Amino acid sequence: MTNRGASPVGIALLGGGNAGAATGRGAALLALGGVTLLLAPLVADRYLLSVLTTVLWFAYVGQAWNVMMGFSGLLSLGHALYVGLGAYASAALFVHFGVGPWAGALLAMLVAVVAGCGIGFLGFRFGVKGVHFALLTIAFAEVARVGFDHIHWLGGSGGFFLPVEAGVSDPLNLRGSPLLFYYVILALTGAALLLARSLLHSRLGYQWLAVREDAEAAEAVGVDLFTARMTAVAVSSALTALGGVFQAFYFNNLFPEQVFSMGRSIEIILPAIVGGIGTLIGPILGAFILTPLGEGLTFLLEVSGLELPGLKQLFYGVALVVIVVFRPDGVWPWLARRLGLVRTSAEGEDAR
Amino acid sequence: MRSGMPIDYYLNIAASGLLAGLVYGLAALGLSVIFGVVRVVNFAHGEMMVAGMYGAVLLAGYAGLDPLLSAPIVAALLFVCGWGLQRGLVNRFVERPEHMQFILLLGIATILVNGMLMLFGPDSRNVMVPYGFDTLEIGPMLLDAVRVRAGVAAIGIAVALFAFFRFTRTGKAIRACADNPLGARVVGLNLDGLYALTFGIGAAVVGAAGALMTLLVDARPQLAPEYTLLSFIIVIVGGLGSLPGALLGGVLIGVSETLAGFLLSPSLKSLFSYGVLILVLLLRPQGLLGKRS
Numbered sequence: 249m250t251n252r253g254a255s256p257v258g259i260a261l262l263g264g265g266n267a268g269a270a271t272g273r274g275a276a277l278l279a280l281g282g283v284t285l286l287l288a289p290l291v292a293d294r295y296l297l298s299v300l301t302t303v304l305w306f307a308y309v310g311q312a313w314n315v316m317m318g319f320s321g322l323l324s325l326g327h328a329l330y331v332g333l334g335a336y337a338s339a340a341l342f343v344h345f346g347v348g349p350w351a352g353a354l355l356a357m358l359v360a361v362v363a364g365c366g367i368g369f370l371g372f373r374f375g376v377k378g379v380h381f382a383l384l385t386i387a388f389a390e391v392a393r394v395g396f397d398h399i400h401w402l403g404g405s406g407g408f409f410l411p412v413e414a415g416v417s418d419p420l421n422l423r424g425s426p427l428l429f430y431y432v433i434l435a436l437t438g439a440a441l442l443l444a445r446s447l448l449h450s451r452l453g454y455q456w457l458a459v460r461e462d463a464e465a466a467e468a469v470g471v472d473l474f475t476a477r478m479t480a481v482a483v484s485s486a487l488t489a490l491g492g493v494f495q496a497f498y499f500n501n502l503f504p505e506q507v508f509s510m511g512r513s514i515e516i517i518l519p520a521i522v523g524g525i526g527t528l529i530g531p532i533l534g535a536f537i538l539t540p541l542g543e544g545l546t547f548l549l550e551v552s553g554l555e556l557p558g559l560k561q562l563f564y565g566v567a568l569v570v571i572v573v574f575r576p577d578g579v580w581p582w583l584a585r586r587l588g589l590v591r592t593s594a595e596g597e598d599a600r
Numbered sequence: 601m602r603s604g605m606p607i608d609y610y611l612n613i614a615a616s617g618l619l620a621g622l623v624y625g626l627a628a629l630g631l632s633v634i635f636g637v638v639r640v641v642n643f644a645h646g647e648m649m650v651a652g653m654y655g656a657v658l659l660a661g662y663a664g665l666d667p668l669l670s671a672p673i674v675a676a677l678l679f680v681c682g683w684g685l686q687r688g689l690v691n692r693f694v695e696r697p698e699h700m701q702f703i704l705l706l707g708i709a710t711i712l713v714n715g716m717l718m719l720f721g722p723d724s725r726n727v728m729v730p731y732g733f734d735t736l737e738i739g740p741m742l743l744d745a746v747r748v749r750a751g752v753a754a755i756g757i758a759v760a761l762f763a764f765f766r767f768t769r770t771g772k773a774i775r776a777c778a779d780n781p782l783g784a785r786v787v788g789l790n791l792d793g794l795y796a797l798t799f800g801i802g803a804a805v806v807g808a809a810g811a812l813m814t815l816l817v818d819a820r821p822q823l824a825p826e827y828t829l830l831s832f833i834i835v836i837v838g839g840l841g842s843l844p845g846a847l848l849g850g851v852l853i854g855v856s857e858t859l860a861g862f863l864l865s866p867s868l869k870s871l872f873s874y875g876v877l878i879l880v881l882l883l884r885p886q887g888l889l890g891k892r893s
Contacts, residue, residue, distance in 0.1 A: 323699045374882045378698045379641050383832055384881055387874045390829065394871045510825055514706060521703055557722065558714035558821075565714060568707030572700055573689065 274589030278529075285434055289427055297426050301498070303539040304433040305491060310519035310531030311440040312487035317517070318526035319444075319453065320480035321460030323378070326367075326385030328512040329392050330360040330485040334492025335502050336402055339410055342421070342497075344401075349422040353493045357486040363388070364485030368478050386510065393508035403502070410500040422497040429498050436494065437532065440487060445528055447483070456480055460526075488516075511561070518564060522571050524578025533580045538567065608740045613862050614855050615741050619751030621854015623812050625847040626754040627827065628834035629761065630806035636841035637778040637798040640690055641698075643705035646827030647712035648803050652678055652810020653819035654720060660727040660814075667727055668753055671811035675804040682803025686796040694795065709828065717821040724818035746815040753812055758847055761805060765843070774798055778841070806831075826870075833877040839890020848889060852876075 270278065285304075289297060309331065316322045337359045338352035347355075367388050371381050397405040417424040422432070447453045455476045458466035467473050496502055506512065523534025542560050549556060575582055584590045631645045642648075655674035659665040665673075685708070693701045734745035765771040777784045777794050785791050817823070830853070838849025853873050861869035880887065 317699065323702065325702075370878075370882055374885065376881055376885055379702065380836070380881060380885060382699075382702065383836065384878065386829065387833075387877050387881075391871060391874045391878075394868065394874075397867060510829075514710070517703075525699075556718050558717035562711055562714035562718065565707045565710030565712075568703060568710065569689070572704045572707065573692075576696070576700060 271589060271591055273587070274584065277589060282438070289430060294426065297430055299539065299543050301426065301430050301433055303535045304430075304437045305494065305498075306515070306519045306539060307532040307535035308433060308437045308440050308494075309488055309491040309516050310523070310535055311437070311444055311528075312484050312491060313516050314520045314525065314527075314531050315444060315447070315487065316480050316484040318520060318530075319448065319460065320456040320477060321463075322477060322480060323382040324385045324484070325382045325510075325513050325517065326387075326389030327484075327488055327516045328508050328510070329385070329389040330364060330488035331492040331495060331512065331516070332389075332392060332396070332502075332504070332507040333360045333363055334489025335496035335507055336396065336408065336492075337489070338493040339408055339496040339502060340402060343408075343410060348420055349493055349497050350420065353490055356493050357489045360485040360489030360492070361482045364481045365478055368481040372474050372477055386513070389508055389510070389513060393504050396504035396508060405504060408502045410496065412500050422494075429494070433494055433498075436490065441528060441532070443487075448528070452476070452479060515564075518568065520578075522567060522579060524580035527578065527580050529584070530578050530580040533583070534578070537579065538564070541567075610859075612741050612743070613858055615738075615743055616747050617855040617858030618851050619743070619747040619854075620816055620858065621851040622751040622754040622758075622847070623809055623816065623850075624830060624834055624854050625838075625850020626758055626812070627806050627809035628831045628838070628846040628850050629758060629843060630802040630804075630809065631831045632835050632838070632841060632843060632846040633761075633805065634799055634802035635835070636843075637774055638686070638690070638694060638795045640694065640701050641705065641832075642799075642802065643702060643828060644709035644712055645806055645831045646829070647709045647716075647824040648678060648682070649806045649810040649813065649827045649831075650716060650819060650821060650824040651681075651712065652807035653814050653817075653823075654716060654725070655807065656811035656814045657725045657727055657819050666729055667811045667814045668749060671753065671757075671808045674811045675808040678807030679800040679804035683796045683800035685803070686799035687792075690799065691792055691795060709824070713821050713824040716824070720819075720821065722821065724820040726818040727814040729815065750812040750815040754809065757805065757808055758843075761801075762843060764801075770794075770797070830873065833873050836885075836887055837876060837880045839887025842887065842889040842891075845887055845889035849887070852888075 285300070288300060292300065309327065312330075313324065313327050316324050334353075334356040337356040338349050341347035341352040341355060342349060367385060370376070371384050376384050396402060402408045413423070417428070419428055422428075448457075455466065455471045458469070458471055459473055459476050463473055466476075492507075495507075518538055519534030520531040521534065522530075522537055523532065524530030542563065545560050545563055549559060571578065627645070627649050630648075631642055634640060634642045652674045655677060656665075656667045656670045659670035659673060660667065663670075689704065689708070690701070693704050729746065731745045731749075736743050736745055736748055765775055773784070773789050774794050774797065776787075777789060777791060777798075781791060784794075834849035834853050835846055836849075837852060838845030838847070853876065856872055856876065857869045860872040864872070
């Protein structure tokens with residue numbers, strides 16, 4: 249039985265190469281989407297802008313998570329840890345030392361990379377694999393959740409707050425209107441997409457795919473498993489930490505109970521799973537499917553006046569089950585094939 | 601040492617941790633049974649346990665049943681649910697990659713916990729028993745009657761489970777599936793049926809553990825993810841697939857949590873279990889009583 253986790257057809261979507269490369273139609277649609285997002289603030293009201301910001305944030309961290317799971321086959325269920333470390337590191341630098349987020353982001357990423365590589369080092373050196381590795385990532389995120397509750401320098405369980413001044417526009421310190429945040433996260437999402445794309449077509453990217461598909465075979469042809477996996481963790485945790493920096497300065501408050509929660513880790517993995525693990529467009533598409541549906545559900549509840557806490561999460565659970573049962577490769581590979589957005593090689597079709 | 605008092609005190613705390621740990625261990629036993637045979641990690645385990653807790657709460661509320669008596673009923677209900685879940689959904693994932701199984705059960709867990717949140721609300725619900733405030737004097741120790749009963753019942757159920765796997769034909773067939781699925785199929789065992797049976801048994805065991813748990817803790821939906829992780833920790837500490845390991849792990853975690861909660865601060869006690877988990881994963885990934893695969 250071949251690994252059905254993420255089919256090779258799905259991986260190459262939108263890549264260079266021949267099979268799976270974007271067709272003219274696919275490229276045009278992508279460009280159209282990008283332009284629409286760039287111009288969206290012209291027509292979007294405050295609410296829509298905030299929804300789009302949330303969508304893009306999940307698309308961004310989903311892309312970051314995908315580097316580990318989708319490209320390298322490392323299932324992390326503790327990505328909230330890197331979001332939280334990035335958020336707390338940059339917020340602490342800003343509040344306690346007056347260091348702005350752009351400089352703080354470097355340290356935030358460093359902190360997350362050190363944590364990620366620490367976990368990776370322990371996991372890979374001691375041969376912790378598969379489900380056990382996923383549990384290791386959960387355990388460290390949970391340790392952080394409980395631990396940060398007791399760090400009074402960072403507000404403890406009472407929360408850590410960034411100063412908010414109304415009407416200040418200071419892009420250098422990431423202080424400003426929702427519009428500023430929208431364009432920042434749009435730029436981040438775009439940059440992450442380009443980075444992931446170029447990584448996938450680098451020597452490193454091919455090593456990742458080889459390790460994911462068959463670690464033993466990859467090792468036999470000379471891929472250093474440890475280095476390949478560690479770089480995947482480093483890239484993924486650094487990117488995720490940047491999402492944390494954004495979160496800290498966008499929401500201006502951090503609670504360990506929320507930031508490091510298991511639920512947050514699940515929210516991070518959802519877009520990529522729904523959109524398509526291992527694909528470049530998958531996480532973005534997944535975020536655009538899930539967040540608006542969740543928002544719509546919240547809206548319907550408000551209109552109908554029903555008090556049903558948990559319905560949104562219940563819906564996410566149903567979405568997970570439906571996707572994993574009916575579209576285990578995610579929505580994007582299927583959609584792209586149906587709409588002729590990518591070139592599919594004949595063998596690729598037959599293999600499925 | 602100033603007097604004998606502190607020792608008795610610690611002994612008391614350790615004993616009550618041990619009794620709670622037996623119930624934890626029973627819950628983890630269910631997880632271990634499912635993993636050992638079906639090779640699927642039941643990520644909805646804590647959710648099933650809390651479902652069992654609510655079962656006991658409802659049976660106590662409407663029929664006045666003691667959790668010790670409602671445990672078999674709850675177990676039977678959860679057996680049916682577990683059996684159906686394996687038949688309907690999980691079975692088609694048995695051959696799929698691990699992360700797919702994980703995601704499927706994560707989805708089921710999310711549905712269960714939020715379903716319970718919508719049905720029962722976020723407030724905790726408890727079960728009143730006439731012996732709720734009784735204590736038993738055993739040697740130098742003074743133990744809560746509820747804890748003793750829950751612990752003893754947990755041992756009883758665990759022993760019944762061991763006996764089932766050791767002595768009955770079906771139990772032996774399930775063990776054969778666990779040891780060698782291909783061989784089991786070759787000699788004519790119905791693997792899919794036995795998998796469904798096993799998932800049902802695992803769910804029944806964790807349901808019974810949930811019913812017993814209502815003697816110690818009030819039922820809240822928010823407990824579910826916590827119990828899932830706790831069961832994982834216990835099973836990994838004890839050894840995935842090892843039944844005595846699950847009980848041993850439960851007792852270890854129960855005692856260390858209670859001691860840590862007492863010596864450090866209650867909010868730090870879970871940190872302690874995660875620390876134990878990380879150590880075991882790194883130093884002895886097969887668990888204390890597990891076999892190296």
